[in-house]
Amino acid sequence: MGIVISELQLNIIYDHAENIYPEECCGIILGAIDQFGKSAVEVIPTVNAWVKPELVDDLSIVEEINRTKHSRYTIAPEDIFRAQKRGRDLQLEVIGFFHSHPDYPAIPSTCDRDRAWEIYSYPIVSVIQGKVSDLKSWVLDNKGVFQPEQIQID
Template identity: 55%
Template structure:
């Protein structure tokens, strides 16, 4: 389970709508506990996907655009990791949007995902954020739905 405030969810939805029709992305900082993850901060980031990034992973993906792919620049992840450590927090997840598609992970999402993180996906239909769902990888590297709980 991942816990987020209404404000955190609104930040994710707003970022997704502002970046539409491209995929948005961002980093989620918080605490890890036996009963789940608790969000402290949502950090919208730039979608750094480009053909060079795509070529690193698969020659088939190079024609994809930011409308169907996202990437967080390594230096941005490193900076977020340092900020989290300085505040005694962890990176607990990543969020991104699916423009005009459901909030269900793609095969590309699965291939690039890391175990231990929550992956929040927001579906943006015609520029309006709709469904928000969270996913995490199981021991066989398959996504499983993860409950989202609101915190105040």
């Protein structure tokens, strides 16, 4: 299985990644899933809503204190709800979430893995010095390990 995405949809992702650089961009992919894989129908760029944690009572987020939008992203819940509603209206579903890695390879980080779910595609765009350099898509397997996902450009 893989993900089918159009040239136009890729250009939307690339433009968003370059325009948001040096911060991570992010967005939602609506489409359909069948026995052959996932087909993207609409790409929805979103605002990176990452906010640095204020208080640290939980040792698991100590590392997050020094993070910025350059190395973290969050999609606001209201953006996800809006995309889910649009998907229902169009008889589509959320099939993935994309984001960029400024000045870093298009490989998932530990944070990416910790936030991932098996059913979604996770395209990552590497943006080097403001220009898209690479795109790779990933899926989480049932053991919690990211596996490369084939991208077919339609």
